[in-house]
Amino acid sequence: xxxxxxxxxxxxxxxxxxxxxxxxxxxxxxxxxxxxxxxxxxxxxxxxxxxxxxxxxxxxxxxxxxxxxxxxxxxxxxxxxxxxxxxxxxxxxxxxxxxxxxxxxxxxxxxxxxxxxxxxxxxxxxxxxxxxxxxxxxxxxxxxxxxxxxxxxxxxxxxxxxxxxxxxxxxxxxxxxxxxxxxxxxxxxxxxxxxxxxxxxxxxxxxxxxxxxxxxxxxxxxxxxxxxxxxxxxxxxxxxxxxxxxxxxxxxxxxxxxxxxxxxxxxxxxxxxxxxxxxxxxxxxxxxxxxxxxxxxxxxxxxxxxxxxxxxxxxxxxxxxxxxxxxxxxxxxxxxxxxxxxxxxxxxxxxxxxxxxxxxxxxxxxxxxxxxxxxxxxxxxxxxxxxxxxxxxxxxxxxxxxxxxxxxxxxxxxxxxxxxxxxxxxxxxxxxxxxxxxxxxxxxxxxxxxxxxxxxxxxxxxxxx
Amino acid sequence: xxxxxxxxxxxxxxxxxxxxxxxxxxxxxxxxxxxxxxxxxxxxxxxxxxxxxxxxxxxxxxxxxxxxxxxxxxxxxxxxxxxxxxxxxxxxxxxxxxxxxxxxxxxxxxxxxxxxxxxxxxxxxxxxxxxxxxxxxxxxxxxxxxxxxxxxxxxxxxxxxxxxxxxxxxxxxxxxxxxxxxxxxxxxxxxxxxxxxxxxxxxxxxxxxxxxxxxxxxxxxxxxxxxxxxxxxxxxxxxxxxxxxxxxxxxxxxxxxxxxxxxxxxxxxxxxxxxxxxxxxxxxxxxxxxxxxxxxxxxxxxxxxxxxxxxxxxxxxxxxxxxxxxxxxxxxxxxxxxxxxxxxxxxxxxxxxxxxxxxxxxxxxxxxxxxxxxxxxxxxxxxxxxxxxxxxxxxxxxxxxxxxxxxxxxxxxxxxxxxxxxxxxxxxxxxxxxxxxxxxxxxxxxxxxxxxxxxxxxxxxxxxx
Numbered sequence: 001x002x003x004x005x006x007x008x009x010x011x012x013x014x015x016x017x018x019x020x021x022x023x024x025x026x027x028x029x030x031x032x033x034x035x036x037x038x039x040x041x042x043x044x045x046x047x048x049x050x051x052x053x054x055x056x057x058x059x060x061x062x063x064x065x066x067x068x069x070x071x072x073x074x075x076x077x078x079x080x081x082x083x084x085x086x087x088x089x090x091x092x093x094x095x096x097x098x099x100x101x102x103x104x105x106x107x108x109x110x111x112x113x114x115x116x117x118x119x120x121x122x123x124x125x126x127x128x129x130x131x132x133x134x135x136x137x138x139x140x141x142x143x144x145x146x147x148x149x150x151x152x153x154x155x156x157x158x159x160x161x162x163x164x165x166x167x168x169x170x171x172x173x174x175x176x177x178x179x180x181x182x183x184x185x186x187x188x189x190x191x192x193x194x195x196x197x198x199x200x201x202x203x204x205x206x207x208x209x210x211x212x213x214x215x216x217x218x219x220x221x222x223x224x225x226x227x228x229x230x231x232x233x234x235x236x237x238x239x240x241x242x243x244x245x246x247x248x249x250x251x252x253x254x255x256x257x258x259x260x261x262x263x264x265x266x267x268x269x270x271x272x273x274x275x276x277x278x279x280x281x282x283x284x285x286x287x288x289x290x291x292x293x294x295x296x297x298x299x300x301x302x303x304x305x306x307x308x309x310x311x312x313x314x315x316x317x318x319x320x321x322x323x324x325x326x327x328x329x330x331x332x333x334x335x336x337x338x339x340x341x342x343x344x345x346x347x348x349x350x351x352x353x354x355x356x357x358x359x360x361x362x363x364x365x366x367x368x369x370x371x372x373x374x375x376x377x378x379x380x381x382x383x384x385x386x387x388x389x390x391x392x393x394x395x396x397x398x399x400x401x402x403x404x405x406x407x408x409x410x411x412x413x414x415x416x417x418x419x420x421x422x423x424x425x426x427x428x429x430x431x432x433x434x435x436x437x438x439x440x441x442x443x444x445x446x447x448x449x450x451x452x453x454x455x456x457x458x459x460x461x462x463x464x465x
Numbered sequence: 466x467x468x469x470x471x472x473x474x475x476x477x478x479x480x481x482x483x484x485x486x487x488x489x490x491x492x493x494x495x496x497x498x499x500x501x502x503x504x505x506x507x508x509x510x511x512x513x514x515x516x517x518x519x520x521x522x523x524x525x526x527x528x529x530x531x532x533x534x535x536x537x538x539x540x541x542x543x544x545x546x547x548x549x550x551x552x553x554x555x556x557x558x559x560x561x562x563x564x565x566x567x568x569x570x571x572x573x574x575x576x577x578x579x580x581x582x583x584x585x586x587x588x589x590x591x592x593x594x595x596x597x598x599x600x601x602x603x604x605x606x607x608x609x610x611x612x613x614x615x616x617x618x619x620x621x622x623x624x625x626x627x628x629x630x631x632x633x634x635x636x637x638x639x640x641x642x643x644x645x646x647x648x649x650x651x652x653x654x655x656x657x658x659x660x661x662x663x664x665x666x667x668x669x670x671x672x673x674x675x676x677x678x679x680x681x682x683x684x685x686x687x688x689x690x691x692x693x694x695x696x697x698x699x700x701x702x703x704x705x706x707x708x709x710x711x712x713x714x715x716x717x718x719x720x721x722x723x724x725x726x727x728x729x730x731x732x733x734x735x736x737x738x739x740x741x742x743x744x745x746x747x748x749x750x751x752x753x754x755x756x757x758x759x760x761x762x763x764x765x766x767x768x769x770x771x772x773x774x775x776x777x778x779x780x781x782x783x784x785x786x787x788x789x790x791x792x793x794x795x796x797x798x799x800x801x802x803x804x805x806x807x808x809x810x811x812x813x814x815x816x817x818x819x820x821x822x823x824x825x826x827x828x829x830x831x832x833x834x835x836x837x838x839x840x841x842x843x844x845x846x847x848x849x850x851x852x853x854x855x856x857x858x859x860x861x862x863x864x865x866x867x868x869x870x871x872x873x874x875x876x877x878x879x880x881x882x883x884x885x886x887x888x889x890x891x892x893x894x895x896x897x898x899x900x901x902x903x904x905x906x907x908x909x910x911x912x913x914x915x916x917x918x919x920x921x922x923x924x925x926x927x928x929x930x
Binding site: 004024042043072074100102109110125128129134140141152155158160163166174176179180181183186193200207217221222236244247255418421423427429461464 | 488508536568573590591599603605606622624627630643668686687709720883891927928929
């Protein structure tokens with residue numbers, strides 16, 4: 001029977017079962033007694049399978065002892081109790097078929113020695129063959145599946161919001177232009193400006209920075225929805241926390257205030273962490289051993305702690321009273337920077353923290369103005385080890401206040417016609433948030449650079465593969 | 466207790482239970498005896514809930530009898546047996562709170578009369594408040610969740626493939642350019658051509674037409690993967706089957722030939738249809754009643770029939786022998802068009818059909834050349850009522866044959882360096898396919914235009930909302 005290596009451990013096949021496995025060789029070692037040991041990986045789990053190949057098989061001399069890391073093979077034989085440590089069974093091979101050789105094994109880019117993360121990025125097409133990227137991929141999959149399952153169980157509907165957009169969600173983010181105009185021959189209008197009427201969509205279009213405004217339209221009809229897809233920032237930031245293309249999950253709930261959004265965020269984060277601890281023990285053990293010794297304990301703490309909610313004003317007082325010298329000074333009205341956020345969540349509270357009610361000047365126009373007239377119903381969820389992981393808000397559902405905010409932001413209410421109509425046709429309080437998938441995967445695995453938690457990172461001057 | 470309308474029917478709450486519901490009014494009718502009947506929808510299921518409002522509640526005259534379609538309300542009261550048909554329970558209200566009025570009800574765009582699909586598209590921000598778009602959204606969500614569940618249960622890993630790409634997957638599709646260059650001031654190199662070195666990624670980049678080449682890299686390390694995300698075509702086709710932006714699921718399996726890919730495609734389609742029939746009975750009944758009387762029976766047939774596999778050469782013979790006069794003539798070497806495909810699946814076989822082994826000249830360079838040297842291991846899955854719904858192939862895993870095909874296609878093997886390395890470092894036979902989400906939703910619901918099965922369609926000259 002054909003099995004994956006994961007099947008072997010999870011279905012506890014009895015000793016003596018005849019099986020066929022397929023995968024890529026990690027290592028080969030030959031004993032003096034005429035037996036070779038091949039470690040085979042197929043990506044179905046962290047562990048590789050040890051295959052014991054006796055020299056009596058027909059292609060032992062001609063092929064088996066020439067097998068190197070990266071070769072693809074199919075092996076048949078029966079499962080036997082393993083004498084080695086770290087595994088319960090191994091495969092006693094009766095047949096080893098080499099499917100694909102490695103050309104020039106000395107220069108094989110994924111040799112079994114340890115490679116730098118930078119080197120692996122330059123070989124993004126082969127790096128899933130390494131332990132770290134294999135484990136990351138399984139954990140990333142586990143997190144994504146958990147996200148869909150969580151929302152589905154709670155009655156949310158996934159809606160796909162458009163990637164190509166003619167509107168700029170936050171009036172802020174730098175955006176990529178999408179066009180079919182020939183850059184060697186740009187059409188101009190009578191004023192000498194680019195004539196976007198000639199472009200594919202008949203107007204200037206961009207890659208979305210957020211699906212939120214669109215999800216609001218569906219939440220204001222179907223109550224609970226979420227979007228989960230790629231979003232884009234054309235920011236020239238070469239940091240370990242920024243990607244030009246990344247995935248974001250954004251739920252939106254009708255008839256919900258900021259507190260309900262905060263509760264949903266806490267439940268979601270806990271649900272994801274539980275799923276990873278249950279389903280990906282193997283990969284998490286690897287991360288603890290090689291990347292971040294706190295990887296598992298950090299998740300266990302997050303699951304078991306009640307998140308602390310603190311007002312922005314109180315958070316500012318805490319930071320001022322701390323007596324700590326921050327690079328950026330703290331005062332009421334400042335946007336908290338990473339060092340402030342990490343002080344709050346890692347030092348002062350030593351717990352996940354939800355900071356709420358920020359000054360309206362530093363937040364987007366669509367956030368609900370609080371009764372004090374100075375703050376908005378915004379929240380940032382901060383977690384020890386990463387800082388801000390979720391940002392959200394209650395949305396302004398009063399048309400008059402929304403219009404004031406649009407004007408204050410230097411925009412024209414006319415440009416937001418459809419968005420404003422949600423407020424004139426059966427408006428409801430509603431709220432939601434955004435969770436960046438890559439930040440979540442980085443948080444869970446302890447991998448420090450977001451370029452290593454997405455298969456093919458897009459960053460300034462890099463769109464390889 | 467706060468409940469959704471779906472909770473009421475699925476959890477069979479006992480009569481007399483005190484509940485609170487929140488949603489948008491569909492209709493209001495006042496009886497002469499001083500009682501109003503409000504139908505409330507919250508999107509959690511197809512059905513609306515009838516709320517019986519007696520005139521003794523305090524805001525009956527001032528508010529309740531002014532409520533119109535689209536108003537948002539919160540109603541409290543207790544569940545009672547319904548006397549009307551088509552529902553088992555209704556809400557006897559003790560309290561009705563109007564949260565949001567409809568401005569100028571006479572002109573409310575989603576009045577309860579029937580609107581054309583074109584009209585609804587022009588109001589894409591409000592159309593989820595209609596029965597048809599609400600049902601479509603729940604079915605689309607059901608299909609998407611089923612896709613993730615199917616692959617997850619079978620041990621596939623979801624990998625996100627890049628949206629922004631510097632390579633053109635099929636050497637064919639028309640693509641959107643992604644750029645941050647100022648179109649009013651395009652930088653030129655010393656030859657007077659656009660200097661893409663100055664662009665964000667340091668080279669010319671586009672929106673992806675397929676994640677396949679990227680999924681191959683992960684399949685050739687982790688065995689079973691799939692990508693599920695947006696893809697793009699900059700084709701100027703204004704048809705009911707084409708979108709500039711659509712979602713596609715693309716699985717890729719290592720150590721798998723075309724037959725295994727075909728089996729996977731059949732299992733996936735059946736799994737999706739079963740999920741819809743089980744989970745969305747309410748919405749499917751609506752589609753049967755108002756859109757397509759065969760909507761349910763078509764799915765039942767698909768689930769119960771074995772798909773028929775037929776060679777391209779045989780399919781051509783069948784079409785020629787049919788004596789039917791097609792618009793496009795049929796001969797060996799021609800790409801089958803929609804009329805041919807529908808004749809095969811709807812008339813000749815009256816069953817889902819998988820056509821395999823197409824002439825290599827009409828298929829992409831990466832498809833495996835068969836032993837006859839003339840055909841490639843490609844497949845198209847055709848279904849009655851829609852025609853082609855899945856396209857796939859076994860990939861060429863032999864480096865020498867792949868290189869020949871790249872050259873034949875007029876391309877340079879050097880441009881496919883990383884893709885070719887999958888064939889020199891432990892190559893394996895592998896195969897996969899692509900299923901367009903919108904075509905699947907159209908097939909399942911019977912909705913005839915793909916613009917009505919995605920929240921915010923992107924088509925030539927249209928990127929509204």
